[in-house]
Amino acid sequence: MSLRVIQVSTGNVGVHALRQIIESPHLDLVGLHANNPAKIGRDAGELCGLGDTGVVATDDIAELVALNADCVVYTSQAETRPQHALAELVAFLEAGTNVVATSMVWFIHPPHADAWLREPLEAACAAGGASLYINGIDPGFSGDTLPLAALTLCQSVERVCVQEIFDYATYDDAEFTGISFGFGFAADDDPPMILLPGVLTSIWGGPVKLVADALGVELDEIRESHDTWLATEAIDCAMMRVEPGHVAAVRFSVEGIKDGRSIIAMEHVNRLTAAAAPDWPYPPDGRPGVHRVIVTGRPGVEMNTHVGLGGIDLNEGGVIATAARVVNAIPAVVAARPGVLELRDLPVAQAQGLLR
Numbered sequence: 001m002s003l004r005v006i007q008v009s010t011g012n013v014g015v016h017a018l019r020q021i022i023e024s025p026h027l028d029l030v031g032l033h034a035n036n037p038a039k040i041g042r043d044a045g046e047l048c049g050l051g052d053t054g055v056v057a058t059d060d061i062a063e064l065v066a067l068n069a070d071c072v073v074y075t076s077q078a079e080t081r082p083q084h085a086l087a088e089l090v091a092f093l094e095a096g097t098n099v100v101a102t103s104m105v106w107f108i109h110p111p112h113a114d115a116w117l118r119e120p121l122e123a124a125c126a127a128g129g130a131s132l133y134i135n136g137i138d139p140g141f142s143g144d145t146l147p148l149a150a151l152t153l154c155q156s157v158e159r160v161c162v163q164e165i166f167d168y169a170t171y172d173d174a175e176f177t178g179i180s181f182g183f184g185f186a187a188d189d190d191p192p193m194i195l196l197p198g199v200l201t202s203i204w205g206g207p208v209k210l211v212a213d214a215l216g217v218e219l220d221e222i223r224e225s226h227d228t229w230l231a232t233e234a235i236d237c238a239m240m241r242v243e244p245g246h247v248a249a250v251r252f253s254v255e256g257i258k259d260g261r262s263i264i265a266m267e268h269v270n271r272l273t274a275a276a277a278p279d280w281p282y283p284p285d286g287r288p289g290v291h292r293v294i295v296t297g298r299p300g301v302e303m304n305t306h307v308g309l310g311g312i313d314l315n316e317g318g319v320i321a322t323a324a325r326v327v328n329a330i331p332a333v334v335a336a337r338p339g340v341l342e343l344r345d346l347p348v349a350q351a352q353g354l355l356r
């Protein structure tokens with residue numbers, strides 16, 4: 001029997017989740033939320049480039065909660081409106097509707113999330129007998145599935161380093177990614193959101209702790225560091241135009257420290273076009289992006305992941321993969337114990353209905 005699913009948001013990630021739900025032989029779209037007034041009342045199929053489904057977008061969360069669906073796919077913007085997103089997630093969970101989400105990226109490893117967010121969500125799961133699972137590609141896949149898979153190949157480990165090295169030039173998201181990473185900022189502008197003290201750790205510290213926990217290691221501390229690169233000449237790309245002297249590349253690291261040694265790192269190198277930050281690491285084989293893990297130890301393992309093949313752009317591939325990451329988890333999350341879950345609470349195989 002198909003699982004009854006509601007999609008919340010039709011943004012960058014949401015539109016791909018919506019397509020996957022509509023096309024899945026195991027999922028039945030029963031409701032759709034959109035915030036943009038221009039989308040309200042329009043058919044879900046039209047909003048994601050497919051034929052009509054008979055399900056139209058509403059901005060009424062209560063109407064969607066009343067559908068008593070099996071699961072909600074929540075991809076609405078949450079980092080900039082956490083209180084509102086929290087209230088919406090609690091409403092679904094208390095009513096017994098499971099939620100998978102790409103928003104609230106602090107929950108890749110739930111114990112890491114702030115108590116003011118975690119406790120109401122745990123209480124709502126308990127009240128409704130429902131489950132919540134939050135994931136994506138990074139943070140998400142790169143910091144849980146990828147290193148945990150690599151570690152199964154190791155006899156001993158000295159360091160686990162996860163990297164996203166990605167050219168965001170084709171990512172047309174100046175409003176959120178651009179502003180939050182500080183692309184296009186002048187050298188003397190206030191720091192962007194993710195480079196404010198503690199924010200990198202709030203997002204990528206969860207995967208650091210998850211890997212430490214998997215290794216059975218208690219970390220002494222988590223350290224964060226970052227660097228920016230200023231354009232030497234104007235850069236034009238889909239994300240934005242960057243004037244000379246303004247930020248065209250950002251790199252950062254969140255590291256788990258044990259006995260004075262960095263044993264786990266979640267690193268990013270994000271540039272706008274290949275011309276930016278020529279001295280910083282590039283992906284292997286001349287590719288524009290990679291999510292990889294390098295495990296130093298015996299025998300030593302490197303796993304490189306490239307999303308977007310066969311003409312699909314890497315940034316498009318990244319948002320498709322982010323949507324797939326949680327839509328594919330729906331059957332497992334519906335079957336799971338109630339509570340706020342992470343990858344290790346779910347079965348390894350999450351691929352039902354994918355073959356075409």
Ligand SMILES: NC(=O)c1ccc[n+]([C@@H]2O[C@H](COP(=O)([O-])OP(=O)(O)OC[C@H]3O[C@@H](n4cnc5c(N)ncnc54)[C@H](OP(=O)(O)O)[C@@H]3O)[C@@H](O)[C@H]2O)c1
Binds near residue numbers: 033034105136319
């Ligand atoms: N972990 C990962 O790998 C990963 C990767 C990408 C994104 N994410 C996360 O996934 C979420 C979605 O990302 P995105 O790129 O799709 O974001 P987005 O395009 O900026 O926003 C998604 C949608 O949220 C809705 N929205 C925006 N403001 C709203 C408001 N005030 N009230 C209600 N809804 C509002 C809109 O839906 P409508 O257009 O339908 O009105 C918008 O299109 C974010 O939280 C992001 O951090 C995670």
